[in-house]
Amino acid sequence: MRIVVAGGRTQADFLIGTLVKKKHKIIVINDDLQYCDYLASTHKIPVVHGDPSKYFVLEEAGIKDYDVVIALTHRDADNLAICQYAKRCFGVKKVICTVANPKNAELFKELGVNTVISSTHMVAQYIAQATTVENLIKTMSIEDEKVIISELLVEPNYACVGKTLMNITLPPNTIIGCIIRKSSDMIVPNGNTEIKSGDKLLVIASPETQEKVIAAIAKQ
Amino acid sequence: MQLDKRERVIIVGCGRLGARLATMLSDKGYQVVIIDNDDAAFRKLPESFGGFQVKADGIDLDTLKYVDIDEASVLVACTGNDNMNSLIAQIASRIYGVPNVYVRFEDTEKELLIKGFNIQGIYPFKLTMGFFEESLFGDDEEDEE
Numbered sequence: 001m002r003i004v005v006a007g008g009r010t011q012a013d014f015l016i017g018t019l020v021k022k023k024h025k026i027i028v029i030n031d032d033l034q035y036c037d038y039l040a041s042t043h044k045i046p047v048v049h050g051d052p053s054k055y056f057v058l059e060e061a062g063i064k065d066y067d068v069v070i071a072l073t074h075r076d077a078d079n080l081a082i083c084q085y086a087k088r089c090f091g092v093k094k095v096i097c098t099v100a101n102p103k104n105a106e107l108f109k110e111l112g113v114n115t116v117i118s119s120t121h122m123v124a125q126y127i128a129q130a131t132t133v134e135n136l137i138k139t140m141s142i143e144d145e146k147v148i149i150s151e152l153l154v155e156p157n158y159a160c161v162g163k164t165l166m167n168i169t170l171p172p173n174t175i176i177g178c179i180i181r182k183s184s185d186m187i188v189p190n191g192n193t194e195i196k197s198g199d200k201l202l203v204i205a206s207p208e209t210q211e212k213v214i215a216a217i218a219k220q
Numbered sequence: 221m222q223l224d225k226r227e228r229v230i231i232v233g234c235g236r237l238g239a240r241l242a243t244m245l246s247d248k249g250y251q252v253v254i255i256d257n258d259d260a261a262f263r264k265l266p267e268s269f270g271g272f273q274v275k276a277d278g279i280d281l282d283t284l285k286y287v288d289i290d291e292a293s294v295l296v297a298c299t300g301n302d303n304m305n306s307l308i309a310q311i312a313s314r315i316y317g318v319p320n321v322y323v324r325f326e327d328t329e330k331e332l333l334i335k336g337f338n339i340q341g342i343y344p345f346k347l348t349m350g351f352f353e354e355s356l357f358g359d360d361e362e363d364e365e
Contacts, residue, residue: 054327084306104281
């Protein structure tokens with residue numbers, strides 16, 4: 001894919017590294033001259049110096065008909081301007097940006113940005129989810145929080161230990177998608193798979209059912 | 221545009237333009253709200269200013285809801301930052317349907333961001349160029365006609 005990375009510091013650095021490894025064609029635009037030099041020499045890629053929220057900078061960088069533009073500046077309004085220029089003037093189909101103010105996430109989507117990432121929102125959500133149950137090890141949401149995947153450690157005193165999946169009642173729209181067990185790499189379970197103490201379960205649920213399914217599994 | 225005196229005008233950015241505009245409209249008896257995130261900016265308003273001063277971030281949705289943006293007839297975005305002005309104007313026009321939205325842009329190419337929306341751009345650069353064209357060549361053009 002042909003991708004433009006506009007603005008940003010450490011995030012941009014990390015993202016560019018990942019994208020270069022995957023052999024994507026990248027244009028980097030950054031308004032900090034020193035950081036441009038750093039990015040160019042670290043990743044061996046062309047870097048355009050300038051304010052990416054200016055039309056002529058985007059034009060000179062040659063972003064026309066690129067597949068994706070990712071705006072990572074620290075100013076939300078700048079990110080919106082970059083995304084809107086890309087979409088309205090340069091035929092870019094997919095535009096992505098980060099926002100500092102989580103309230104802008106929904107707003108920017110309404111104003112035409114395809115994907116808006118709010119790190120504050122994600123961290124807050126992560127903490128909220130992590131504090132629901134002690135044994136919740138990791139949780140992530142995909143598809144704009146329509147789907148939540150949680151990793152849950154099975155304690156010896158759980159009622160489900162020793163039971164097969166078909167004998168455990170889970171709320172509708174939830175499933176145990178994978179079991180990680182120390183003795184084997186991973187198991188995609190079926191109805192006859194038995195849950196053992198120490199298993200890590202990957203549970204797929206919706207935001208509404210996440211707490212219920214965890215409560216069902218963690219019942220003692 | 222004919223504006224009823226009961227109608228609400230929101231001005232975001234209390235710079236020279238915002239402050240003077242707010243004062244003018246307030247003196248004429250309109251209901252004016254002026255927003256700026258810097259307290260010191262309000263010093264530009266005269267003591268007689270009869271409108272509301274709100275110290276808050278103009279690009280924060282809660283601020284705009286707080287000043288009842290959905291009931292405003294006019295919004296003027298004139299902060300010192302073009303991209304912020306573009307965002308504020310788009311929130312007012314595209315999200316809240318404010319009927320008269322004005323936005324000031326230093327960079328004339330920002331026009332491309334609001335093209336096609338019900339937003340009126342004001343460009344000091346174009347006005348200045350227009351002034352020079354008029355004052356240097358205004359008479360010539362008339363002669364040609």
